[in-house]
Amino acid sequence: MTATNSRVRPWLFHGGMSILAALWVVPLALVVVTSLRTFDDLADAGLASVPKGLTLDPYRQALASGEWHSIVNSLIITVPVVVVTLLLASMAAYGLARHRIPFRRTLLLLMLAGNLLPAQLLLIPVLKLTEQFGLFDSRIGMIVVLTAVGLGFYTFVLHGFMRGIPEEVTHAAKIDGATTFGVYLRIVLPLTKPAMAALGSLAFTWTFNDLLWSITLLRDEQKLPVTPAILGMQGQFVSSWNVIAAATVIAAIPTVIVFLRFQRYFISGLLIGSSK
Amino acid sequence: MSHPIVSRRGFLAGVGALGVASALSACATSTPSPAAGSGAKSTALQLKSRETSDGGRKAMQALLDEFVKVNPQYKPTLNTMEPAAFQQQIRADLTLATPPDVLTWFAGEIASNFAKQDLLLDATSAFPADGYSKQFADLSTDASGKKIFVPTNYYWWGMFYRTSQFEKWDVAEPKTWDEFIALCKTLKGKGVSPIALPLADSAWLTASWFDYLNLRINGATFHRALLAGQESYTDPRVAKVLDTWREVLPYLDPAGKGLAFQEGSAKWQQGKDAMFLAGTFLGDATPADVKADVNFFQFPIIDAAVPVAEEAPLDGFIASARTANPEGAAAFLKYVATPQAQELYLKTSGSTLIPANSNAKSPVSTPLLEKGRAMVASAADVTQFFNRDSNDDQLNALTTALVRFIDKPAEAGDILKQWQSDSAKARGN
Numbered sequence: 001m002t003a004t005n006s007r008v009r010p011w012l013f014h015g016g017m018s019i020l021a022a023l024w025v026v027p028l029a030l031v032v033v034t035s036l037r038t039f040d041d042l043a044d045a046g047l048a049s050v051p052k053g054l055t056l057d058p059y060r061q062a063l064a065s066g067e068w069h070s071i072v073n074s075l076i077i078t079v080p081v082v083v084v085t086l087l088l089a090s091m092a093a094y095g096l097a098r099h100r101i102p103f104r105r106t107l108l109l110l111m112l113a114g115n116l117l118p119a120q121l122l123l124i125p126v127l128k129l130t131e132q133f134g135l136f137d138s139r140i141g142m143i144v145v146l147t148a149v150g151l152g153f154y155t156f157v158l159h160g161f162m163r164g165i166p167e168e169v170t171h172a173a174k175i176d177g178a179t180t181f182g183v184y185l186r187i188v189l190p191l192t193k194p195a196m197a198a199l200g201s202l203a204f205t206w207t208f209n210d211l212l213w214s215i216t217l218l219r220d221e222q223k224l225p226v227t228p229a230i231l232g233m234q235g236q237f238v239s240s241w242n243v244i245a246a247a248t249v250i251a252a253i254p255t256v257i258v259f260l261r262f263q264r265y266f267i268s269g270l271l272i273g274s275s276k
Numbered sequence: 277m278s279h280p281i282v283s284r285r286g287f288l289a290g291v292g293a294l295g296v297a298s299a300l301s302a303c304a305t306s307t308p309s310p311a312a313g314s315g316a317k318s319t320a321l322q323l324k325s326r327e328t329s330d331g332g333r334k335a336m337q338a339l340l341d342e343f344v345k346v347n348p349q350y351k352p353t354l355n356t357m358e359p360a361a362f363q364q365q366i367r368a369d370l371t372l373a374t375p376p377d378v379l380t381w382f383a384g385e386i387a388s389n390f391a392k393q394d395l396l397l398d399a400t401s402a403f404p405a406d407g408y409s410k411q412f413a414d415l416s417t418d419a420s421g422k423k424i425f426v427p428t429n430y431y432w433w434g435m436f437y438r439t440s441q442f443e444k445w446d447v448a449e450p451k452t453w454d455e456f457i458a459l460c461k462t463l464k465g466k467g468v469s470p471i472a473l474p475l476a477d478s479a480w481l482t483a484s485w486f487d488y489l490n491l492r493i494n495g496a497t498f499h500r501a502l503l504a505g506q507e508s509y510t511d512p513r514v515a516k517v518l519d520t521w522r523e524v525l526p527y528l529d530p531a532g533k534g535l536a537f538q539e540g541s542a543k544w545q546q547g548k549d550a551m552f553l554a555g556t557f558l559g560d561a562t563p564a565d566v567k568a569d570v571n572f573f574q575f576p577i578i579d580a581a582v583p584v585a586e587e588a589p590l591d592g593f594i595a596s597a598r599t600a601n602p603e604g605a606a607a608f609l610k611y612v613a614t615p616q617a618q619e620l621y622l623k624t625s626g627s628t629l630i631p632a633n634s635n636a637k638s639p640v641s642t643p644l645l646e647k648g649r650a651m652v653a654s655a656a657d658v659t660q661f662f663n664r665d666s667n668d669d670q671l672n673a674l675t676t677a678l679v680r681f682i683d684k685p686a687e688a689g690d691i692l693k694q695w696q697s698d699s700a701k702a703r704g705n
Contacts, residue, residue, distance in 0.1 A: 040564075127368060231361060235359075239538065
């Protein structure tokens with residue numbers, strides 16, 4: 001009985017998982033297929049129909065409508081945001097985790113509380129502030145705001161990781177003459193690398209996919225990142241589904257690359273706290 | 277003798293205080309000062325448009341290119357934003373220190389409200405003395421009597437169908453409500469879903485049914501009074517509108533609730549739904565080979581004694597009151613009011629629109645366009661559309677009520693009470 005059980009089980013498992021995986025892939029496949037069809041074909045036969053033929057035209061149209069430019073804008077905003085957030089968050093987390101700073105718990109909770117506010121609540125005040133500081137409708141303004149918005153969460157997570165680093169390691173470094181900053185740079189930072197990589201890829205995805213802040217803080221079409229640019233391809237009543245699908249596929253490429261590149265860290269980053 | 281001892285904590289507190297102080301002073305000094313630069317006036321002219329279609333973009337650019345040929349002193353730029361985001365941004369845009377100078381917008385209550393808050397540039401000098409009907413001129417005027425809006429084109433609403441499909445089913449355009457119900461019955465008997473009403477992302481389409489039924493049963497005067505809050509939704513006349521609509525509900529495509537506008541229009545285009553109460557944008561979305569087959573008929577007459585009113589939403593331009601280039605903005609408004617500019621726009625965009633200036637001719641005249649123009653011209657009265665004649669909050673109250681009515685037509689009394697209270701709440705009393 002147990003013998004048959006152990007033979008049947010893998011089949012059940014793999015069968016079930018294949019179905020789940022297929023369900024997972026269907027929407028993605030639908031987007032890719034849609035992106036390869038002509039608009040008239042789609043309008044005539046509907047989305048859920050067998051394509052009459054495949055064409056790369058939608059991709060050409062998406063790129064011709066200036067998608068490259070908006071992807072570059074997205075990267076100009078995303079890369080500094082990720083780097084600056086991680087740098088500041090890791091410093092703050094180190095300070096809060098390893099030093100007896102007065103009100104450190106309050107500070108940490110304040111940062112977390114800030115994250116619990118819905119972004120919609122902040123839109124108008126932040127818009128007015130950026131205008132006062134002359135950062136409205138500029139990519140620098142976007143970088144500043146997105147960095148500030150994410151900082152609390154990243155600090156909170158990194159704080160958790162850094163508390164897991166044995167005190168003995170940092171004490172040993174101190175005894176060997178390392179300064180506070182030296183300990184941060186040579187001991188804490190290398191040990192937090194998996195967590196940083198995991199957070200980095202998350203931060204990249206979130207920032208790259210941000211839509212709300214960019215349509216609030218940016219106005220000039222030339223400065224728009226890729227998400228509002230794709231939104232701008234939609235018409236008031238009808239949209240070229242195929243071109244939008246193609247644009248979406250193109251826009252997903254950078255995030256996919258980042259995720260594939262950091263996937264290894266991502267999984268080990270998730271595990272690092274678990275064995276403590 | 278003693279050194280001033282600066283503790284780390286004290287130092288940090290000091291730095292913090294300095295930071296806060298400088299931030300506050302930045303707020304105080306950089307307060308927006310519109311049109312403060314009295315000497316050097318800006319020559320930049322930004323047009324913010326919500327025409328995201330290819331044709332619409334090209335047409336806007338063509339307008340700017342022509343404008344600059346006549347007014348080379350200005351440097352116009354085009355900035356296009358997706359319509360939903362545009363609508364969301366416009367309130368913030370109009371209060372910016374450096375707002376877009378000219379914006380696409382539509383006639384109606386929202387523009388009047390902007391004017392009430394002094395957000396719109398006085399366009400009286402740009403408004404041409406002749407060419408606009410009294411009705412269009414009135415729609416462009418705010419409460420204080422100054423012009424705030426320059427209309428450029430309008431479209432119309434009607435019951436759209438495909439000529440070839442109607443021939444195939446051997447049916448003809450109905451004129452009256454009874455004929456319309458009979459037609460729905462015939463079509464359903466032939467296994468065709470008579471009426472398309474996709475609601476998944478376009479519940480606002482229910483407003484077109486309400487507008488037309490109310491216009492046909494109670495007339496435009498009551499309709500306006502109702503939208504302005506002077507009449508109540510619990511009025512028996514409104515109940516009659518729902519009673520009449522109830523006769524049609526069995527003929528709505530039952531799948532409509534789950535369909536997006538674009539899916540619904542595709543279904544209509546394929547002949548799976550026979551009729552679609554819509555604006556001309558429905559036909560504009562069809563493939564080139566279908567366009568000639570698109571036809572419409574006037575919303576059926578219910579009470580012959582009620583003067584016929586049609587919905588003809590009017591689009592055009594407004595300028596921001598805080599623009600750094602008021603002369604340029606006014607010059608542009610003056611230009612888009614001319615017949616030449618309106619013809620150029622329609623020719624380039626290729627949309628089924630009628631120029632607002634009666635001296636302008638339609639550059640591409642199709643039978644469909646002439647039929648629509650004749651219908652609007654013969655109407656005793658013209659309305660804009662529910663949300664243009666009221667506002668978006670009122671539209672939300674309407675969609676809540678009407679979507680519920682489609683589901684539970686028996687609860688009409690309750691629904692109207694709720695609607696009246698929602699509407700009053702949205703109005704702030």
